[in-house]
């Protein structure tokens with residue numbers, strides 16, 4: 052079907068009602084990703100990275116409201132990818148907020164029931180899954196320098212090539228932000244959007 056300029060005025064790639072009704076709905080901490088109501092904020096970036104790379108295996112380390120895994124999974128669904136999966140790892144130990152989705156009837160659990168949830172420490176999950184080939188990884192768990200650095204190091208061997216990592220909280224308020232400097236010093240390609248939300252860096256592995 053061809054679209055005229057006139058009909059294009061009515062069309063949009065994004066659906067604000069869907070964003071507000073599903074992707075940010077009851078997603079506590081979506082604001083730390085610069086998202087609010089019908090605005091996806093950095094979620095647009097996460098979506099684009101998963102979509103662009105046709106990421107079959109997306110893993111999100113830590114999510115209090117389920118915002119990031121929802122967006123990852125949405126990109127996979129929109130692509131109709133065969134055997135694609137999104138996994139959320141969260142041990143519910145808090146530190147910087149605890150999950151709001153623990154109840155099985157929480158909106159996130161009911162509407163995104165195809166997101167696999169592993170409730171364990173990230174280091175245990177990495178150790179227990181040495182064969183994982185992760186296309187897109189998001190790191191947002193332990194916000195200490197050592198904890199976030201360990202997450203990066205533990206999951207690096209589990210990354211596919213090319214592979215993409217997004218690393219949250221780079222704005223400088225939390226110790227984990229310094230890990231990005233170490234990653235850059237090691238020669239990895241990094242783009243740090245530290246002014247958006249709580250800041251997010253992309254690490255491109257190839």
Ligand SMILES: C[S@@+](CC[C@H](N)C(=O)[O-])C[C@H]1O[C@@H](n2cnc3c(N)ncnc32)[C@H](O)[C@@H]1O
Pocket residue numbers: 079080081083112113114115116117118119140141142143144145146147148149150171172173174191192193219
């Ligand atoms: C709440 S998120 C941080 C807020 C975040 N920006 C978001 O989008 O939700 C951090 C999560 O990581 C979890 N967590 C902290 N340390 C962890 C670890 N070592 N392994 C697994 N989960 C952990 C906590 O239970 C928490 O739910």
